[in-house]
Amino acid sequence: MKAALALTVVLGLLSLFFLLEPIVPSSPDYDVYQHVQACKxxxxIQQKLPVLSCLDGKQVPIFVDQQEIKQANWDMLSNAKRCDNPHWLGGDMGCWTYSHLQVLKLDTDNIMVLNCRQKGNQLEKNWFRKTKANLGMDQSERKAQYENAPIAEKKEFYYLYNTFNDIGVILRNIKTGKSCYLTQYGEAVSGFLPPLDEPLPPKQEYLARYNPEQAKPPTDFPEALWYRDANQAFKSPAFTAEAGCVACHNPHGVKYSPYINSKQGLPDIVSMSKLPFLPVGKPFIDYFNKHDILQVTTDPIDGVNQLCTQCHNMTTSGTCGYSIDIATDHPTTTLGSWLTTSSRNSWMPPIHVDPALVKKHVAAMKCCCENPHSLGCKTRKFGPTLADLPDGFAEGKGWIDGQEASLCNSIEKSVQWNADKFK
Known part of the structure; x- marks a missing residue:
């Protein structure tokens, strides 16, 4: 009897030990923890990274016909399937509501960007306009709906309030151009993100780390969605690299649009365009090299340097392609289908320039994007490591003149070339 009692006490103490002991992350080849350590x-970055909650971010408003989408007018977006100000210029996904963005200044050199998107309804994560839920509700309204719901319905309303299935974390040194990326998409996880540079704390301590004003999950909410380490909460670095983060973010480290820019706390795009792109981690470096990503510009046009590259870093992957079309009021059918008519204006260039000159610059830039080694075009390496940068990079040197025959140099000498396409 005494032996059995002693064994029970020992097992109880062991259970308590394992309950209170932090979860030590597993160590596959170059996992999230190793990536974050290398990034810091x-x-x-000297200090511990901050505790991250998607709910701390500022919700990105969505407008239709200049009216902000809210609970009372949700049908304007759900029925029309268009918006004025997509926060993501990649398709109709940019019109999703309930995206939260925050830009944290870690120190004088480094920022941390967290973007949390909620795509789909709370049950099947299907295309969000098919849901019967009112997704025009803001964070406070969703919280109130959850807190006032009957116990049997709380779990589903918590999904609407604090789960996201597209999360991106960017660490960026705004002086050197070194950059790091973490992502999760396609799988719903709680907006309470686990620590990135330390072990997962015991359950009793975990939720206490977050803002007490933010509602915590109900008892029947799946634990795997809120209590998981960084390797479980994010895709592996190798997966993230192949998913194309480098392809989109290489020009400036973070992705800009006319609606997500320095007004939301992102660093000034002009200063970012002068930096190299130096991704941390072999998977990201390998991706950059495999796709041979280069800076590209044109020869001066009528004695004027290329207008596009006065503010932007134009690269063969990231700012070339559809970005030029939509920014200069020539969206393709696919891209234009999710914009309201009133939003189809020319975003670029935001300066007063003779329209005839703009036509030539845009035409030449588009041609050099498609034929970067053509006569009339210039390319330059801008990453992925310091050893890859040409001598004098910081002073604007290291450009290589294109030598291949094409129409690009003819464009720069003719206002009339394809002028009908640039009205």
Whole structure:
């Protein structure tokens, strides 16, 4: 009897030990923890990374016909399937509501960007306009709906309030150009993100780390969605690299649009365009090299340097392609289908320039994007490591003149070339 009692006490103590002991992350080849450790070392981040909650971010408003989508007018977006100000210029996904963005200044050199998107309804994560839920509700309204719901319905309303299935974390040194990326998409997870540079704390401590004003999950909410380490909460670095983060973010480290820019706390795009792109981690470096990503510009046109590259870093992957079409009021059918008519204006260039000159610059830039080694075009390496940068990079040197025959140099000498396409 005494032996059985002693064994029970020992087992109880062991259970308590394992309950209170932090969960030590597993160590597959170059996992999330190793990536974050390398990022902090390369970027020069000395302190612990902050506790991240998607709900701390500022909700990105969505407008239709200049009216902000809210609970009372949700049908304007759900029925029309268009918006004025997509926060993501990649298709109709940019019109999703309930995206939260925050830009944290870690120190004088480094920023941390967290973007949390909620795509789909709370049950099947299907295309969000098919849901019967009112997704025009803001965070406070969703919280109130959850807190006032009957116990049997709380779990489903918590999904609407604090789960996201597209999460991106960017660490960026705004002086050196070194950059790091973490992502999760396609799988719903709670907006309470686990620590990135330390073990997962015991359950009793975990939820206490977050803002007490933010509602915590109900008892029947799946634990795997809110209590998981960084390797479970994010895709592996290798997966993230192949998913194309480098392809989109290489020009400036973070992705800009006319609606997500320095007004939301992102660094000034002009200053970012002057930096190299130095991704941390072998998977990201390998992706950059495999796709041979280069900076591209044109020869001066009528004695004027290329207008596009006065503010932007134009690259063969990231700012070339459909971005030019939509920014200069020539969206393709696919891209134009999710914009309201009133939003189809020319975003670029935001300066007063003779329209005839703009036509030539845009035409030449588009041609050089498609034929970067053509006569009339210039290319330059801008990453992925310091050893890859040409001598004098910081002074604007290292450009290589294109030598291949094409129409690009003819464009720069003719206002009339394809002028009908640039009205």
């Amino acid at each position: 070392a390369e970027l020069g």
